[in-house]
Amino acid sequence: MSVGVSDMRRRFLGGIAVHAALLLVVGVIPARAQDKNPLANDPNAAKLGEFEFRANCAFCHGLGARGGGRGPDLTRTQKKHGNSDADLFRTINEGVPGTAMPPNGATQQGVGMTEEEIWQVISYIRSVQVKTSAQQAGNAARGKDLFHGSAACATCHMLQGKGGRLGPDLTGTAGARSVEYIADSVRNPSRRLAQGISESMKEFSQEYETVNVVDEHGQKFQGVVLNEDNFTLQMLDTREQLHLFEKDKLRAFNKTRESLMPKYDEKMLPEKDLQDIVAYLSNASSK
Amino acid sequence: MKNTICKAAALFVCGFLCCSARAQVTPQRLLDSAKEPQNWLTYSGDYAGRRFSALNQINTANAHGLVPKWAYQTMAGGKFETTPLVVDGVLYGTGQDDRAFALDARTGRPIWQYQRALPADIRPCCGRVNRGLAILGDKVFLGTLDSHVVALDAKTGNIAWDVTAFDYTKGYSITLAPLAVKDLIIVGVSGGEYGIRGFIDAYDANTGERRWRFYTIPGPGEPGHESWEGESWKIGGAPAWITGSYDPATNTTFWTTGNPSPSNRGEGRAGDNLYSNSLLALDADTGKLKWYFQFTKHDEHDYDATQVPVLLERDGKHLLVQANRNGFFYVIDRSNGKLLSSSAYGKVTWSSSKDAEGRPVANKEATPTPDGSRVCPGAAGATNWMSPTFDPQTGFFYVTAREQCDIFSTAAQPYQAGHAYYGSAYFPNDDAAPFWGALRAIDPATGKIKWEWKHPSPAWSGVLSTAGGLVFTGDAEGNFIALDAASGKALWHFQAGASVYSSPMAYAIDGKEYVAVAAGSALFAFGLP
Numbered sequence: 087m088s089v090g091v092s093d094m095r096r097r098f099l100g101g102i103a104v105h106a107a108l109l110l111v112v113g114v115i116p117a118r119a120q121d122k123n124p125l126a127n128d129p130n131a132a133k134l135g136e137f138e139f140r141a142n143c144a145f146c147h148g149l150g151a152r153g154g155g156r157g158p159d160l161t162r163t164q165k166k167h168g169n170s171d172a173d174l175f176r177t178i179n180e181g182v183p184g185t186a187m188p189p190n191g192a193t194q195q196g197v198g199m200t201e202e203e204i205w206q207v208i209s210y211i212r213s214v215q216v217k218t219s220a221q222q223a224g225n226a227a228r229g230k231d232l233f234h235g236s237a238a239c240a241t242c243h244m245l246q247g248k249g250g251r252l253g254p255d256l257t258g259t260a261g262a263r264s265v266e267y268i269a270d271s272v273r274n275p276s277r278r279l280a281q282g283i284s285e286s287m288k289e290f291s292q293e294y295e296t297v298n299v300v301d302e303h304g305q306k307f308q309g310v311v312l313n314e315d316n317f318t319l320q321m322l323d324t325r326e327q328l329h330l331f332e333k334d335k336l337r338a339f340n341k342t343r344e345s346l347m348p349k350y351d352e353k354m355l356p357e358k359d360l361q362d363i364v365a366y367l368s369n370a371s372s373k
Numbered sequence: 374m375k376n377t378i379c380k381a382a383a384l385f386v387c388g389f390l391c392c393s394a395r396a397q398v399t400p401q402r403l404l405d406s407a408k409e410p411q412n413w414l415t416y417s418g419d420y421a422g423r424r425f426s427a428l429n430q431i432n433t434a435n436a437h438g439l440v441p442k443w444a445y446q447t448m449a450g451g452k453f454e455t456t457p458l459v460v461d462g463v464l465y466g467t468g469q470d471d472r473a474f475a476l477d478a479r480t481g482r483p484i485w486q487y488q489r490a491l492p493a494d495i496r497p498c499c500g501r502v503n504r505g506l507a508i509l510g511d512k513v514f515l516g517t518l519d520s521h522v523v524a525l526d527a528k529t530g531n532i533a534w535d536v537t538a539f540d541y542t543k544g545y546s547i548t549l550a551p552l553a554v555k556d557l558i559i560v561g562v563s564g565g566e567y568g569i570r571g572f573i574d575a576y577d578a579n580t581g582e583r584r585w586r587f588y589t590i591p592g593p594g595e596p597g598h599e600s601w602e603g604e605s606w607k608i609g610g611a612p613a614w615i616t617g618s619y620d621p622a623t624n625t626t627f628w629t630t631g632n633p634s635p636s637n638r639g640e641g642r643a644g645d646n647l648y649s650n651s652l653l654a655l656d657a658d659t660g661k662l663k664w665y666f667q668f669t670k671h672d673e674h675d676y677d678a679t680q681v682p683v684l685l686e687r688d689g690k691h692l693l694v695q696a697n698r699n700g701f702f703y704v705i706d707r708s709n710g711k712l713l714s715s716s717a718y719g720k721v722t723w724s725s726s727k728d729a730e731g732r733p734v735a736n737k738e739a740t741p742t743p744d745g746s747r748v749c750p751g752a753a754g755a756t757n758w759m760s761p762t763f764d765p766q767t768g769f770f771y772v773t774a775r776e777q778c779d780i781f782s783t784a785a786q787p788y789q790a791g792h793a794y795y796g797s798a799y800f801p802n803d804d805a806a807p808f809w810g811a812l813r814a815i816d817p818a819t820g821k822i823k824w825e826w827k828h829p830s831p832a833w834s835g836v837l838s839t840a841g842g843l844v845f846t847g848d849a850e851g852n853f854i855a856l857d858a859a860s861g862k863a864l865w866h867f868q869a870g871a872s873v874y875s876s877p878m879a880y881a882i883d884g885k886e887y888v889a890v891a892a893g894s895a896l897f898a899f900g901l902p
Contacts, residue, residue, distance in 0.1 A: 136784070138792075141566070142793070191501075197567075315848070315868075316828070316848065316850065317866055343806075
């Protein structure tokens with residue numbers, strides 16, 4: 087693709103641009119995915135894929151592809167962005183726009199992979215995939231009633247456009263997190279705060295930290311941090327009002343990792359109810 | 374035009390003899406860079422690696438009024454890590470994917486632009502980055518991701534020569550800004566993630582002919598070779614991917630090296646693994662090793678020592694100081710390589726004892742395990758490649774410190790040429806703590822931290838100090854910040870819209886001082902209204 091010319095130069099003469107508008111973008115060439123993994127069922131390829139996985143993927147998806155705090159559990163048969171070999175290849179090579187999944191070679195961690203190495207990684211993922219049916223324990227219909235009703239999840243969480251704004255949108259959550267992770271987040275919301283918007287060049291996105299401020303007029307606000315830097319704060323208060331503050335004008339500012347979400351223990355939410363809600367989330371995320 | 378520029382600059386920058394219409398950057402000018410503070414002639418601003426500007430027009434009294442003067446867009450994605458050079462009104466920089474450009478330093482308007490046609494199968498480790506150029510004579514010099522060294526005509530961007538340093542398909546690349554010394558262009562190679570055998574090269578600036586090569590891993594029969602198990606030395610890493618310093622008094626060039634490969638697995642490479650994670654004192658003419666100091670022996674945590682070595686003088690002693698990625702601040706006698714002191718400047722759990730020389734040694738429990746062990750600092754280090762600065766006015770050393778831990782795991786891995794060779798994985802610990810950073814002012818005399826400016830998350834920006842009593846740095850939230858060098862108080866900030874992954878510099882033209890920094894795909898220049 088590098089057109090046989092050894093190098094590109096552009097010259098600007100005396101301020102008058104002799105300027106071809108198109109710069110040659112010498113980037114990662116998106117390899118064209120085949121439909122089938124040419125290395126399928128090759129145990130050696132799976133082994134080599136594991137090394138690539140460790141170097142390039144484990145940072146977010148965890149050792150053994152079981153999911154980390156930041157990336158989905160890939161041992162599940164159902165993949166959010168497609169299950170076929172070609173889908174997996176595309177997801178790895180091109181990334182998933184709008185998510186933290188970067189295109190191959192563009193990550194801040196690890197190295198770019200060749201086409202062969204991507205197929206090796208797919209062989210590896212297939213080798214650790216758990217062969218369970220998509221059938222789950224919970225009753226999704228009942229989970230829906232609980233979510234939007236007595237369990238009051240929708241007071242703060244949005245699902246497919248319906249619900250509150252104070253907590254993270256849970257539409258895609260079940261596809262991106264393990265059941266254990268979700269259950270733990272319900273029982274112990276402060277253990278791992280959910281992450282908010284992601285900035286393209288930041289390593290990790292902001293988290294749903296609880297913030298208390300007193301503004302310049304003495305008015306108090308409590309809510310969640312949407313974004314923050316050393317000089318400014320963007321927050322949503324518990325009434326879902328957006329506030330944009332300059333920190334040096336605040337009378338008080340403090341932040342805690344204690345989530346605003348109540349701890350749903352077994353008294354508040356019996357195990358059966360939790361399973362039903364998780365089933366509802368799973369259904370919603372696979373749509 | 375140049376005469377006018379220089380006369381104007383002389384109005385406020387006194388004490389230097391200024392220019393005729395010279396396009397030539399002679400070796401003498403590089404030695405005397407302090408005499409022309411309006412220019413920024415080397416990656417670190419001087420041979421001592423101090424990243425200090427003697428300009429003082431922008432100072433603690435007026436920094437609050439800084440405004441952007443221009444921005445230059447590379448239109449490229451990925452990290453923009455360049456530190457530009459400025460010579461007599463022309464700014465020379467590099468961008469992502471081995472771009473290079475020359476701009477009118479007053480306006481940011483391009484004079485020429487160059488982009489290398491990179492092969493599709495280059496093997497960069499951590500982004501398609503480049504940190505800058507060297508300038509000598511009428512040429513600028515670029516190291517490339519396909520492991521070439523290229524000389525470009527400074528007036529046109531035309532290629533003067535182009536030589537191959539090594540076969541890029543084996544995992545070799547060049548990302549650093551070369552160092553020009555006498556008539557030599559010195560570069561080091563990247564590739565510690567691919568099982569390379571690292572080296573430092575010197576090329577004839579006029580012809581591109583290689584004049585010397587120093588392998589950072591000794592071959593059979595050479596001292597230090599015994600520090601590698603079996604054949605592991607052939608693929609032992611020890612890249613040299615940050616620009617070195619130079620001491621003209623002893624004709625010594627100081628270079629630092631990165632991790633042994635595979636980075637997080639010590640099994641199979643028993644021994645100290647010389648000269649990985651080391652400081653090397655090389656004769657600039659011949660590349661012969663005078664002495665070395667190894668910061669981290671037999672490293673298993675990717676603690677590259679590739680931080681700019683900073684030369685300073687104190688109490689008649691010739692010192693070299695470094696805030697290392699492993700979390701310790703080292704003071705070394707640069708006449709002989711003896712360690713004078715080491716002190717932690719961030720959270721450290723990998724070491725809790727020192728050897729007889731005073732060097733921190735690794736705890737057994739810090740060794741990566743198959744399931745992972747939590748160690749601080751994390752793999753990205755307590756600092757990384759971003760430049761520190763030494764301010765001779767405050768006497769402080771300033772460094773971007775990162776407070777972050779990782780879980781380091783290990784796995785046996787066969788070596789395949791050109792393939793990632795970590796033998797491991799690392800990932801953040803789930804509880805996400807600690808996860809913050811700070812600009813820290815360290816007193817080199819005591820190793821004590823004099824002040825710190827906290828960053829909400831670990832930052833990747835280098836630091837500039839100026840005679841205006843200021844230090845400049847950036848953060849991961851996109852702010853570029855001016856602070857009082859004495860107190861650490863923030864005086865001004867600008868939201869650049871992208872994390873700062875570069876080290877700032879300063880220059881002057883037409884009697885006006887500018888501070889420049891890259892962020893996102895833009896190079897910004899700031900000045901007084």
